[in-house]
Amino acid sequence: MSLQLYGQRFYTGKKTSIARIAILIFVFALLQTAVLGRVSIIGIKPELLLILAxxxxLHLPDREALISVFILGLINDAYSLVPFGLTSLSFLIIAAILLKARDELIETNLLTWCAVLCGATLFNAMLQIVSMRLVLWEPLPILNSLGKHLLVVVINVALGVALLPILIRMSSGPAASHKKVGEDQSEHLKMRKFV
Amino acid sequence: MNSFSSPLIQNETDPRIVSARRWQLLVVLIAVSLALTITSIKSRGNPNLVQSLILNVFSPFQWTFSSGTRSIGGWWRGYANLVGVKKENEKLSNRVRQLQSEVNKLREAEIKLWRLQRLMGFNVEKHIEAVPAEVIGREADNWSRMILLNRGTEDGVEKSMAVITSEGLLGRVAQASDNKAKVLLITDWRSSVDSLVQRTRARGIVVGKSSRAGEMRYIPLNADVRVGDKVLSSGLGGVFPKGLMVGMVIKVTKERNGLFQKATVIPFVDAGEVEEALVVLRYGG
Structure with a gap:
């Protein structure tokens, strides 16, 4: 996979078909719940659904992105023992931050992708710890959980980088994946000036 | 902006409207998530309609997927095991002969024990009525240690029932829907099992740490606990039957000024490898 792919702007404003989004969600959910549970490292496994979210x-238009993220959160909750809806809430708060940041990110590179994964993993962990502590009074060991999540960050970032070319190809189709860097930036810049 | 474009198209491309729509949708979805979370907390984790729907949509595929990975894994293990299988066979034949004689001795001892127990008025046997279940899924996050079973309330499975395997204790049912049940594993940080050390009968509570090992806490400081000791369920609490294998002690920690000692316990059941389990419907005399 060429570096050009990594230099490509994530958000092109181009719509991705619902079928492609549904397939991606379905495959990732199956991998997370049926396969990754068996291959955890010291009880830690990558958070595929968060990576996909x-x-x-970063890639989809607002409506598709928000609804997909909401569904991903619900799937995560269905296969977990945290209150149903909590992860979805956490994902949506991350969405609010990322969508705002996306407007400022004209060109996303590998470093930005890593930073996004890193921030989202830590933010999700923090939100879950705080909500479980404050709302549910669950005695989640904070230091242990945070220490563990530093390792989850490393795993998520590594897997996220490895999966990026596949995700771009699967969600955008062959035509979009060959798009050159900055091809439709002018339109985006016009939009930003307009705003 | 194209001057010939219709107001509808203008609305779709106007960044202010796009931005407003984004935040509107976000607020709606957050409100729905919040409502779901509150409902879930109020219903004490009982699965709601949306949750059941998600599990029902995924479970057939998950079952196929799990079976697929299981058969691939089984095929690979079978191939690897073929190497040196003849030697292993001879060893096992000798072992079977040894064990056969031990079984005969133990049978005799069991009959003797049965007679003595009857004399002393104890319940002679602890019956366990259980339903077999297949593992069709595992947790999606790093917070919970759980598995999903293909049996639910239709099969008599209820919340808080013990789940075991031939190796020992696996966990307890945390949520049960019509045909599925979520099992909280003994390695989850919310799990605690009243236990005792088999050799010395020293008591303690095995709590999960959401990692491979658990921790046996509140063992009296003067109790004799050593590395290699087996830990069993004590039967107190009424959730787990007495005498189920919980794990093996791999480390003992004595605090200088503490009242208790701690032991790190590795569960006998490796939840990552479990494919079938038994849900204990009833137990006791």
Whole structure:
């Protein structure tokens, strides 16, 4: 996979078909719940659904991104013992931040992708710890959880980088994946000036 | 902006309107999530309609997926095991002969024990009525240690029932819907099992740490606990039957000024490898 792919702007404003989004969600959810549970490292496994949520938030138009992220959160909750809706809420708060940041990110590179994954993983962990502590009074060991999540960050970033070319190809189709860097930036810049 | 474009198209491309729509949708979705969370907390984790729907949509595919990975894994293990299988066979034949004689001795001892228990008025046998279930899914996050079973309330499975395997204790049912049940594993940080050390009968509570090992806490300081000791469920609390294998002690920690000692316990059941389990419907005399 060429570096050009990594230099490509994530958000092109181009719509991705619902079918492609649904397939991606379905495959990632199956991988997370049926396969990754068996291959956890010291009880830690990558958060595929969070990686996909971050990708959708950077790549898809607003409506598709938000609804997809909401669904991903609900799937995560269905296969978890945290209150149903909590992860979805956490994902949506991350969405609010990322969508705002996306407007400022004209060109997303590999470093930005890593930073987004890193921030989203830590933010999600913090939100979950705080909500479980304050709302549910669950005695989640904070230091242990945060220490563990530093490792989750590393795993998520590594997997996210490895999956990026596949995600771009699968969600955009062959034509979009060959798009050159900055091809439709002028339109985006016009939009920004307009705003 | 194209002067010939219709007001509808203008609305769709106007960044202010796009931005307003984004925040409107976000607020709606956050409100829905919040409502779902509150409902879930109020219903004490019982699965609601949306949750059941998601599980029902995924479970057939998950079952196929799990079976697929299981058969690939099984095929690979089978191939690897073929190497040296002849030697292993001879060893096992000798072992079977040894064990056969031990079984005969134990049978005799069991009959003797049965007679003595009857004399002393104890319940002779602890019956366990259980329903077998297949593992069709595992947790999606790093917060919970759970598995999803393909049995639910239709099969008599209820919340708080113990889940076991042939190796020992696996966990307890945390949520049960019509045909699925979520099992909180003993390694989850919310799990605690009243236990005792098999060799010395020292008591303690095995709590999960959301990692491979658990921790046996509140063991009296003067109790004799050593590395390699087996830990069993004590039967107190009424959730887990007495005498189920919980794990093995791999480390003992004595605090200088504490009242208790702690032991790190590795569960006998490796939840990552479990494919089938038994849900204990009833137990006791």
């Amino acid at each position: 971050c990708y959708f938030l």
